[in-house]
Amino acid sequence: MDQVDCVVVGAGVVGLAVARALALQGREVMVLESASAIGTGTSSRNSEVIHAGIYYPPGSLKATLCVQGRQQLYDYCAARGVGHSRCGKLIVATSQAQVAQLQLIIDKAAANGVHDLRLLSRDQAMALEPQLACVAAVHSPSTGIVDSHGLMLALQGDLENAGGMVVLNSPLVAAQCAQTAITLVAKDGTELQARTVVNAAGLLAPALARHFAGLDAGWVPTSYFAKGNYFTLSGRSPFGQLIYPVPEAAGLGVHLSIDLGGQAKFGPDVQWVDSPDDLLVDPARGESFYAEIRKYWPALADGALQAGYAGIRPKLQAPGEAARDFVIQGPAQHGLPGLVNLFGIESPGLTSSLALGEHVARLLS
Numbered sequence: 001m002d003q004v005d006c007v008v009v010g011a012g013v014v015g016l017a018v019a020r021a022l023a024l025q026g027r028e029v030m031v032l033e034s035a036s037a038i039g040t041g042t043s044s045r046n047s048e049v050i051h052a053g054i055y056y057p058p059g060s061l062k063a064t065l066c067v068q069g070r071q072q073l074y075d076y077c078a079a080r081g082v083g084h085s086r087c088g089k090l091i092v093a094t095s096q097a098q099v100a101q102l103q104l105i106i107d108k109a110a111a112n113g114v115h116d117l118r119l120l121s122r123d124q125a126m127a128l129e130p131q132l133a134c135v136a137a138v139h140s141p142s143t144g145i146v147d148s149h150g151l152m153l154a155l156q157g158d159l160e161n162a163g164g165m166v167v168l169n170s171p172l173v174a175a176q177c178a179q180t181a182i183t184l185v186a187k188d189g190t191e192l193q194a195r196t197v198v199n200a201a202g203l204l205a206p207a208l209a210r211h212f213a214g215l216d217a218g219w220v221p222t223s224y225f226a227k228g229n230y231f232t233l234s235g236r237s238p239f240g241q242l243i244y245p246v247p248e249a250a251g252l253g254v255h256l257s258i259d260l261g262g263q264a265k266f267g268p269d270v271q272w273v274d275s276p277d278d279l280l281v282d283p284a285r286g287e288s289f290y291a292e293i294r295k296y297w298p299a300l301a302d303g304a305l306q307a308g309y310a311g312i313r314p315k316l317q318a319p320g321e322a323a324r325d326f327v328i329q330g331p332a333q334h335g336l337p338g339l340v341n342l343f344g345i346e347s348p349g350l351t352s353s354l355a356l357g358e359h360v361a362r363l364l365s
Contacts, residue, residue, distance in 0.1 A: 004030050006364075007184060007194040009208065011035075011166050012043035013148060014345050015200035016155035017357030022196075023162035025361055030164065030194075032184075034171035034201075039152040041202050043350065045279070045311030047230075047257045047268070050074065050084065050144040051348040054091075055247055058111035061326040066348040067113045069355035070142065073151075076354060080154040083147035083260045089242040090125060092134040094295040098246045102138050105246075109140075116141055131238045133298050143242060147260055148350060155353075177214030177336045196338040196364055202345065203276040203314045209341050219334045221327065221343050224315040228268020229281045230308040231289050237264035243296055254292040265308055266293055272319050273312070281307040316344035328356075330363040340364065 008019040011033035023029045035041075053067035077084040093099045106117045118139045120128075125137035156166055174185040175197065182197045201208045206223045209215060237258045245253035258264050266289055286305045293300050316324040327343040334341075340360055349356070 001183070001191050001193050003181075003193045004028055005194065006030070006196040006198070007032060007192065008198045008200055009172060010200040010202055010205070011038040011152075011156075011168070012041055012200065012202050013039060013152050013155070013353045014043075014202070014342065014349055014356055015198070016152055016159065016166075017353040018198050018200055018360045019164055019166075019357075020155050020159045020162070021357035021361035022198075022364070023159050023164040025365065027196075028163065029159065031159070031166040032170040032172060032186075033166060033168050036169055038156060038166060038168075039149060042311055042314065042346070043148055043152060043202075045309060046148070046347065046350060047255075047265070048145050048148045048259065048350070049242065049257055050086075050146050051351045052089075052109070052116075052140045052142040053112045053114045053348070053351075054105060054109040054117070054140060056112065056348070057325070058108065061328065062348060062352070063112040065326070065352035065355040065359065069348075069352035072354040073146065073351060074144070076154070077146060077151065082150045082154050084144055085260060086142065086144040087241050087258065089140040089143035089244060090120075090129065090132070090134075091138040091140065091244045091246065092125065092132065092296050093136045093246055094134055096135055099136050101246050102136055105138055114140075114142070129239050129241060129243070131297060131299055132243065133296055145242070145258065145260060146350070151353075172208060174211040175213065177212055177339055179337055182338055194338070197340070198360060198364075199339070199341045200345075203312055205314070205341060205343055205345075209343075212339070215334060215336060215339070219329060219341070221316045222318075224318055225273050225276050225278070226313040226315050227271040227273045227278055227310055228313060229271060229285050229310045230265050230267035231281075231286050231305040232308040233264040233266065234304055234306065236262045238297065238299070239264070245292070245296060254289055256293070256297070266305065267308070268311065276312050276314075279310045279312070281310050283307045313346040314344055315346065326356075328359065328363070332363075338364070
């Protein structure tokens with residue numbers, strides 16, 4: 001049976017960042033990816049936003065790793081030539097009743113170490129974005145966008161330069177966890193023994209962990225899938241910054257984001273689904289987008305939106321339940337040497353990826 005020091009399961013942005021961090025420690029690292037390319041799941045089906053760290057409960061992993069990872073990500077992209085833009089974001093109150101929430105957002109951000117937010121009047125916000133309609137807004141200058149695939153290619157390059165490798169078309173079906181090593185079983189029956197295994201399989205991480213013999217089932221959370229549909233705008237974006245409504249319970253509302261080419265997209269909404277493979281966008285859902293978008297952009301013309309793409313958020317809470325933090329579960333929790341499970345790594349996972357990688361590497365060092 002072949003043996004390797006470290007195996008990371010999943011070649012999304014988080015798996016690649018973890019693998020890179022382990023390889024930079026001088027460890028032998030192999031990434032196993034079930035698909036035929038890197039980053040085909042949640043990592044490539046999101047808004048590609050670099051979050052400032054505004055919304056998350058103070059002291060949570062989401063808050064801590066987002067704030068740390070955001071600056072690391074900007075520095076990394078600049079050093080590696082990965083496309084990105086620190087374009088900024090406006091969080092807009094479209095009714096007087098929402099204005100009080102803006103100050104709460106500023107206060108929560110400050111508790112997370114984000115001190116550059118500014119409360120704007122209607123006139124100040126419209127001076128920045130003349131097509132905007134709002135009562136007041138919060139400006140976040142540290143929010144930006146990134147070429148997520150370019151980022152993943154850079155992470156893969158660092159990993160391979162440090163002696164690691166990515167193996168595609170390699171779905172796992174089971175593992176046997178022992179005190180001295182973990183034996184991984186691939187779909188074709190191939191077995192591989194590793195001292196260290198990081199389950200970074202994203203949407204499928206809990207399902208995979210249920211097939212880890214030796215891991216108590218009580219450590220594996222239930223998966224819930226919150227689909228987010230995106231609709232694109234014909235023509236260039238009317239805004240130079242990202243525009244977000246005041247947050248909703250299960251997401252950040254139907255916001256406007258832009259890509260590095262200036263194309264605008266709206267979403268994601270929240271549609272609870274039963275399968276992580278439910279990725280088709282129903283064009284009829286676009287009808288509800290118009291009303292939400294016109295609250296902050298009244299000039300949106302009928303017929304201007306086209307069905308774009310969908311992504312799935314790997315939720316650990318059921319519809320209506322309070323949001324849960326990232327779950328990073330290592331030997332100190334479940335008692336199995338060498339095993340780390342990453343559960344519920346939704347937004348801000350992309351922003352936090354480099355910090356997540358370092359965090360996991362420290363757990364295993």
